[in-house]
Amino acid sequence: MPTRTTRRAGRLTVALALTLAACTLSAAPADGDPRPHTANAAAALPPDDFYVPPASLPEGRPGDVIRSRKVDPGTPTPRALADTWQVMYRSTDALGRPHAVTATVLVPKGGTPATRPIVGWGPGTQGPAFRCTPSRMIAKGALYEQWVINAMLKEGYAVAVPDYEGYRPGPRTTYMVGKSLGPALIDAVRAAQRLPAAGLSADAPVAFRGYSQGGGAALWAGEFQADYAPELDLKGIVAGGVPGNLMEVALPLNGRPGSGFLFYALIGLDHAYPELKFRDVLNDAGRAVVADLETGGCALEMINKYGNKPLSAYVTRSPLVDAPWVARYTENTLGTENTPGATPKIKVPVFQYHATQDALVEPNQADALHKVYCAQGVPLTWKTYDTTGRPPISDHLRPIQAANAEAMTYLADRFANRPATPDC
Template sequence: MPRPISRRASRLTAVLALALAACTLSAHTAGGEPGHAPSTRAAAALPPDDFYLPPSTLPDGKPGDVIRSRKIDPGTPTPRALADTWQVMYRSTDALGRPHAVTATVMVPKGGTPASRPIVGWGPGTQGPAFRCTPSRMIAKGALYEQWVINAMLKAGYAVAIPDYEGYRPGPKTTYMVGKSLGPALIDAVRAAQRLPAAGLLADAPVAFRGYSQGGGAALWAGEFQPDYAPELKLKGIVAGGVPGSLMEVALPLNGRPGSGFLFYALIGLDNAYPELKFADVLNDAGRAMVADLETGGCALEMINKYGNKPLSTYVTRSPLVDAPWVARYTENTLGGTPKIKVPVFQYHATQDALVEPNQADALHKQYCAQGVPLTWKTYDTTGRPPVADHLWPIQAANAEAMTYLADRFAGRSPAPNCS
């Protein structure tokens, strides 16, 4: 059983339940202490920024090579005090295997020797399709809702690389929930951190991947890709919570419920990744307006407030969900299909998660166990918590165990898998 939640944390969970959904993260503010959820007004205030415009011709290089970088000061005092911070643009690989540019944030703890730092690739949770929602822009503004998790890792002495994932730029075309894009973006953010001269990190530094919800999926996708895509990384372990391993099994229960806006976003993301899907061909006038609205200004709050509890049928002339091209891409972006993870994994999930279906996560952990992955599985009882709160609680409840798991992997201690 999880430890009892405090009155203050309970009140905070209620606040977040109104503000975030589907693949969002924690019950802490960007500054690292319990408090209120960040306001979208901070996101709206961000000015245009040409740093995020990819070059018209991608420079020669390999995945993880830095294209450009700049040092920044995060928007809240705690991360400013803890770390030196850079934004980077780097080469990566999209879902079709083509080179492209992605942006990220690299944070290195102040003091000590950077060359001694382990590196954690942190996969951020759902931010939203609009450019103003870009994770690195939220860090710069002090509005990233999972900053508290990053702060904890910085305090532990780890450098942290946080990708924005594909498509965050002016005129965004994000590929939300497309694992074939998420995995390389996270891996290459770590490579970019290692290749950024100012950061002082080592190419052979020990590495871990960590994330929750969308970010948990990114961490496991990175783990599946790593042996072939980045065999040089000294990967020691993975921590992944609230994982949407099967897109179909996660998406269908969201339709017409509080997380339905995240279903719509996932369809937009798949369509951006795979041009043959032609989502526009089945959109009605309301659907075209919805897509334009989300890509222009939609962050997590808008996805709940404006598009929660609405069925897909409101926006389409017919559902594309069972069309063969869509099914092929869902299947291709289902975790566990290729047994490639070679390192210990800590996977956890809420027992009553109304937003990321728990049975598919349980099936994924059993599939990994059958493949021989040294996996530790844990569930957190969220019986009686309302939707969104039932999804958010485990990231807070599991943080101490997640931090211990990372410390043990970096120290070379053997894990204690509980596969039966």
């Protein structure tokens, strides 16, 4: 007889699967994409040497294209809407070192590419395994956010989608490390502009957009842009479900449905910062989990297999209060680069939104972030979406669908140079 815990896990799995399918298929009759796109669809993806970085990076600047290839996305709508390339490009890691990142560039068919705005879309959590790589998900037709990309393509926007750092055979992804996410998203846009076949303009108006991990990437890109990529004509940022303060996001996850995401974040920080030595505090079970996740773990596996398990099951002692860890997650906290009254790092209008009840990304820390930005003078619009009564995990995913119309209007207004109406 199934236990109460087993029944709860089963309901949670079904709720997530249905929510992912609903997000992807909400416009299915119009889009012509009748298949649910989940991370499990990646299981059949073969090895691919395209993702192996060169032994020595070629000389160049962040955003320079190292290699590219034309691809056909795995579902009919993006195939019909856009010409699509996978690219490998130079970027900058969390320690300021040059490295290679991959991405997908989608350019609407027809018209003049040089006149198209560009949206850098930060994908949400896919998982640590190579098979979960966002560009591979797009190629397979398994990216659960593909419907959002399709909506932007329909509006005539080119879209650049980074894979973030470390997606390659033998992956070393730096999940939730903002100092890596921001440059990866910025440089995906630069790579799209520098890809000759795409025909996009170096002077194109640009926006950053994303949800969850991708919402964090969008705001990190915004904080980096003025110093790191001042040549970009950045018009605005749309960021939802933002994990701005890693510690405040991590603590409520421990032993709860999203505990697999906490464990993955620790893996990501460890990959970005070698001095953390996560392996030194892992027990046998923890080492087995890391190997399992990096071999085959995508988002659903992190929930199905590792939800509701405490960190103490995998470590001999918690690393969360160790000084090196504190230093690294503190420097990867959004909004800490400024003091009130200083010139804000983000100089363009921002639309930030969040669920009122969010089992994955603690809503109070997002509310605190928007208030910090307001105090710094960022022209920000803040909105919450009531998810009271929704199952865990699906409450986190709901706003990406609920906010899409407003997000699209916000982008259109920024690209049309209409004045923003911040509500700080």
